[in-house]
Amino acid sequence: MIRQAKESDITRISELYCLYIEDSFFVHFGKGFLKELFKNIIISKHALCFVYEIDGKVQGFITGAFQLSKLFREMFFRKCHVWAIKVMPQIIRYPSSIKYIIESFLYSVKAHIENINSELLFIAIEPEFRKKGVASLLVDRIIKDFRNKGVSKVKVATVKNNKGVNKFLESYGAYFEREFKFYGKNMILYIIK
Ligand SMILES: CC(C)(COP(=O)(O)OP(=O)(O)OC[C@H]1O[C@@H](n2cnc3c(N)ncnc32)[C@H](O)[C@@H]1OP(=O)(O)O)[C@@H](O)C(=O)NCCC(=O)NCCS
Numbered sequence: 001m002i003r004q005a006k007e008s009d010i011t012r013i014s015e016l017y018c019l020y021i022e023d024s025f026f027v028h029f030g031k032g033f034l035k036e037l038f039k040n041i042i043i044s045k046h047a048l049c050f051v052y053e054i055d056g057k058v059q060g061f062i063t064g065a066f067q068l069s070k071l072f073r074e075m076f077f078r079k080c081h082v083w084a085i086k087v088m089p090q091i092i093r094y095p096s097s098i099k100y101i102i103e104s105f106l107y108s109v110k111a112h113i114e115n116i117n118s119e120l121l122f123i124a125i126e127p128e129f130r131k132k133g134v135a136s137l138l139v140d141r142i143i144k145d146f147r148n149k150g151v152s153k154v155k156v157a158t159v160k161n162n163k164g165v166n167k168f169l170e171s172y173g174a175y176f177e178r179e180f181k182f183y184g185k186n187m188i189l190y191i192i193k
Helices: 007-020 025-043 068-077 080-093 097-110 134-148 163-172
Strands: 002-004 047-054 057-065 119-125 154-159 175-182 185-192
Touching (some): 007 119, 025 047, 025 057, 025 068, 057 068, 068 080, 080 097, 097 175
Parallel strands (some): 119 154
Antiparallel strands (some): 047 057, 057 119
16 A cells, blocks of 8 residues: 555654665764654655555655755754754764765755756665565656646656666656766766656
């Protein structure tokens, strides 16, 4: 069953994120940071989050934003003291992580596409449930909500060497837009029409 994510799913979504989105810099900020991130995504009117649940357990999730810059602004500027507390231990341990935090704020510029503001952010499926069409169902569901709100095109950025997600997006019918560098990694930007 695919359903909208609830606050009670935050721990499981953060767990799936930590386990399977290996390339993400956010993982280094720890579970508290991730829980705060997903809480904000779930409650925001600027974002969407759906889960795939089977026998009462969440086995996959997807998130997206209508406009990432608005979501960022809502999350970080209104509650900057909460984020400061969450990221401070990481900055003290690894001062070089500041450059990644600054780069996070440049993401919207690097992944800019004229007239396309809506975006798929993260997706992860428990390995036991992969290659069964679950990710395709989650993307269908989130795209349906985007369309209901009048959004016709959605972008999605991936790490170039994450072959699985790139193959998945190509088979889903996403169009290659361009490559760009982020956190020193080669990224691919796609459009789903
Ligand atoms: C990428 C991912 C979301 C795909 O989930 P999934 O539920 O297995 O995808 P689907 O079953 O809907 O796949 C549909 C099609 O995409 C393609 N595909 C999906 N995963 C693939 C892979 N690892 N390699 C090659 N093709 C793949 C296939 O054509 C597949 O159709 P088929 O099973 O009939 O061959 C999943 O592998 C995953 O969670 N990866 C780890 C998390 C991650 O890297 N997320 C992206 C960064 S946010």
